[in-house]
Every structure is written in C-alpha cells, then in structure tokens.
Amino acid sequence: MREKPKYLPPTLREKHRYIAFQLIGERPFRKDEVKKAIWEASLSALGVLGSAKAKPWFIRFDEKSQTGIVRVDRKHVEELRFALTLVTEINGSKAIFRTLGVSGTIKRLKRKFLAEFGWR
Numbered sequence: 001m002r003e004k005p006k007y008l009p010p011t012l013r014e015k016h017r018y019i020a021f022q023l024i025g026e027r028p029f030r031k032d033e034v035k036k037a038i039w040e041a042s043l044s045a046l047g048v049l050g051s052a053k054a055k056p057w058f059i060r061f062d063e064k065s066q067t068g069i070v071r072v073d074r075k076h077v078e079e080l081r082f083a084l085t086l087v088t089e090i091n092g093s094k095a096i097f098r099t100l101g102v103s104g105t106i107k108r109l110k111r112k113f114l115a116e117f118g119w120r
Helices: 031-054 072-087 107-119
Strands: 016-023 057-064 067-073 093-103
Touching: 016 072, 016 107, 031 057, 031 067, 031 072, 067 072, 067 107, 072 093, 093 107
Parallel strands: none
Antiparallel strands: 016 067, 016 093, 057 067
16 A cells, blocks of 8 residues: 655745846846846855755746746845845846835735736
8 A cells, every 4th residue: 555645744844935026127038047147146145055045946937027936935035135136237238126025925926016017
C-alpha cells in the first residue's frame, strides 16, 4: 500500500509577500529582461547571502502594461523594494521600478493594485 507524501503544516511553511510593480522606461521591456534585472538588483544591493534570505521569485510580467509581480520572504520586503529602486537602466535603456503595493496573496494584489492596468 502506498503512503501519502509528507507535507509541512501551514504553521511551519515560510510566509511570502507579493510586490506589484510598474516599470517605467524609455522603451517597452520584455519579460526576460525584467527577470534578469530583478535578480541582478537583488544580488548587487543585498549580496548573495541577503538574496538567499529574501528569496526573490519572479511571478509574472505583463509586457503590454509594463506591470508585474515578484514574490519575497515576508521579513525582507523592504530590502527588496530598496534593491528595485536602485535600478536605473536595463540593457542600456533608462528604467525605474515603481512599487504599486504589497500583499499577502496574489488575488488581493491583483484586485487592489493591478486592476487599473487590466489584470484579472
């Protein structure tokens, strides 16, 4: 007989927060450029150890509205927001990240901060 796989109870799981952002730049950016810029910003501002603790994870990016979602550990939200504000260019084009808001769930983040950009 096959046993059920073990899983962590909710009290032991790591808690995440989701950051909604808008990318303002000279030109429209692609998803892979944004993903690389977020990772490089995290590494340069927080270092390898800080990035490992913050665990930034790219969730989604809408190329039409230039808005997206990134996941981060709940204790390191402000550190990642700081790292994103330090971005001044992506692939030689000027760009800045504008944080729209932070939420504990993607559903609430979309409803509260990204609805005006056409997210559902």
